[in-house]
Amino acid sequence: QVQLQESGPGLVKPSETLSLTCTVSGGSVRSYYWNWIRQPPGKGLEWIGYIYNSESTNYNPSLKSRVTISLDMSKNQFSLYLNSVTDADTAVYYCASGGSSFWQRFDPWGQGTLVTVSS
Amino acid sequence: QSALTQPASVSGSPGQSITISCTGTSSDVGGYNLVSWYQHHPGKAPKLMIYESSKRPSGVSDRFSGSKSGNTASLTISGLQAEDEADYHCCSYTGSSTFYVFGTGTKVTVL
Numbered sequence: 001q002v003q004l005q006e007s008g009p010g011l012v013k014p015s016e017t018l019s020l021t022c023t024v025s026g027g028s029v030r031s032y033y034w035n036w037i038r039q040p041p042g043k044g045l046e047w048i049g050y051i052y053n054s055e056s057t058n059y060n061p062s063l064k065s066r067v068t069i070s071l072d073m074s075k076n077q078f079s080l081y082l083n084s085v086t087d088a089d090t091a092v093y094y095c096a097s098g099g100s101s102f103w104q105r106f107d108p109w110g111q112g113t114l115v116t117v118s119s
Numbered sequence: 120q121s122a123l124t125q126p127a128s129v130s131g132s133p134g135q136s137i138t139i140s141c142t143g144t145s146s147d148v149g150g151y152n153l154v155s156w157y158q159h160h161p162g163k164a165p166k167l168m169i170y171e172s173s174k175r176p177s178g179v180s181d182r183f184s185g186s187k188s189g190n191t192a193s194l195t196i197s198g199l200q201a202e203d204e205a206d207y208h209c210c211s212y213t214g215s216s217t218f219y220v221f222g223t224g225t226k227v228t229v230l
Contacts, residue, residue: 004164037221044122044208044221044222044223044224045157045208045210045221045224046221047210047217047218047219050218058216058218060217061120061216061217094165096165103153103171103212104212104219105155105167105170105171106155106157106165106167106210107166107167107170107176108164108166108167109164109165109166111162111163111164112164
């Protein structure tokens with residue numbers, strides 16, 4: 001059974017880069033879609049983007065200029081980088097598998113990690 | 120791409136049925152049969168409950184069912200149980216560069 005676990009700093013200063021890693025266990029990252037999704041306090045979920053096999057990425061246009069998702073098949077991990085962060089980027093960040101089909105459904109998810117942007 | 124609209128809260132007594140709506144546009148919910156629903160207990164990982172508008176993953180109780188009509192998708196929970204108390208989020212493929220848009224989220228309370 002595939003399990004996902006997010007890791008990374010819980011506090012990031014404004015204007016710096018948020019970096020998170022999702023470690024996948026119980027299955028290979030190869031040939032699956034891998035996503036990042038976030039939930040700001042008191043708000044709904046927001047899809048950030050996905051990566052597939054290191055050859056294909058797509059990002060939410062609202063974040064596209066600041067976000068990069070990368071995949072490390074040797075470590076069975078994928079990562080999120082969000083630069084020039086502001087208070088508005090404070091959120092619980094989730095990683096999720098989108099499955100092997102282009103028509104994704106997010107399953108499973110990690111438990112999420114809270115990232116606070118503050119000086 | 121605007122978030123899909125869900126009621127902020129829905130409540131019901133044990134054993135009752137409740138329905139959560141998820142309203143979008145012809146560019147998302149209405150344009151594709153690709154709505155999914157997620158149950159989220161605070162502090163835990165969200166769980167897929169319904170995909171492709173009405174399909175239930177193995178292991179999900181048949182008390183959960185999904186449907187779609189026009190630009191509105193719905194999740195029905197029948198035989199409401201205390202463990203169903205959670206937040207529920209819908210999500211739709213959009214066919215645009217946004218790819219996926221989530222709903223505003225609904226808190227389900229079991230009275």
